[in-house]
Amino acid sequence: MRADGGTEGAPIRVLIADDHPVVRNGLRGAFADDPRITVVGEAADGRQAVTRACQGDVHVVLMDLRMPVMGGVEAITALRERAPDVHVLVLTTFDGESDVLPAVAAGATGYLLKDASTEDLARAVRAAHRGEAVLAPSAAGRLMGQVRRPAGAVLSARELEVLALVADGASNREAARRLFISEASIKTHLLHVYDKLGVRDRAAAVGEAYRRGLLPTR
Structure with missing residues (x-):
């Protein structure tokens, strides 16, 4: 076992879920030269992501939040029930509290913005595979602010x-x-x-x- 959480000779298997083909192609290309990560599939909506991730050969799902048919939060909830060993790393252009909190509450392991560097994205995938929480600085700040609020129910x-x-x-x-x-x-x-x-x-x-x-x- 390597220190970064992968097994020697067995790359982390990633599924890319995003409704924009250009984004999916870009993410696939970002991992093309990284022997520690391999993209095993793509999904254009949340339902496809759940179905594909439940086939048993996916370690980490890169999940967009705003997709047709089934949104990212609903897909994350379904995966927690049907494929609890699969880690979800949210990758989105949105960093508002209304997006961050439901995604994390649903079971996302991490949350990054789409402008993250290739290096940061690869590190996040490896951390997610280890089950470690990964949050974009803006998202982390919002979550900490939420924790510091007076006690009481916070509805998404x-x-x-x-x-x-x-x-x-x-x-x-x-x-x-x-x-x-x-x-x-x-x-x-x-x-x-x-x-x-x-x-x-x-x-x-x-x-x-x-x-x-x-x-x-x-």
Whole structure:
């Protein structure tokens, strides 16, 4: 075993998930001369990424967050359930808190911006393969700021969207249709909301959210 986490003669197997072919080609090229990393596949959306990563020969997925069919956060959640040994390194152009927190909460091992250097990207892939957390400086700063906030529930942007629809009387099916995600994802988001707010049902979650000022008053 090498010090960088790989096995001698066995490169880290990477799957690239991004809906832009130019980006996928660029990332594949970035690893072309690195014998420690090999790209074993590509995916143009989150669903393809989950299906391909579950085939058993992927160590690390480079995951974009904003993709069609299934977004990156939902794909990360699915991978944590179906392929827990696969590490996900988010690679995106967005570094807002609404992107960082859900991705990390869903189980991403690391988070880098697409302007990272080839050297930083390779180091991040090796660290992710070892299970080490890797965060872009801007993302790390936001997460530390979140940790330092006063105690209390912090709902992700998606959780707030789901809760707002529930507050308006939407069923799980209707919320899923309006947000273009599955009913199972709606249920998962609601369970996370219940846990964070310390409640047991939809009505209590809506009431508590209004009490805490998480939803705008009517």
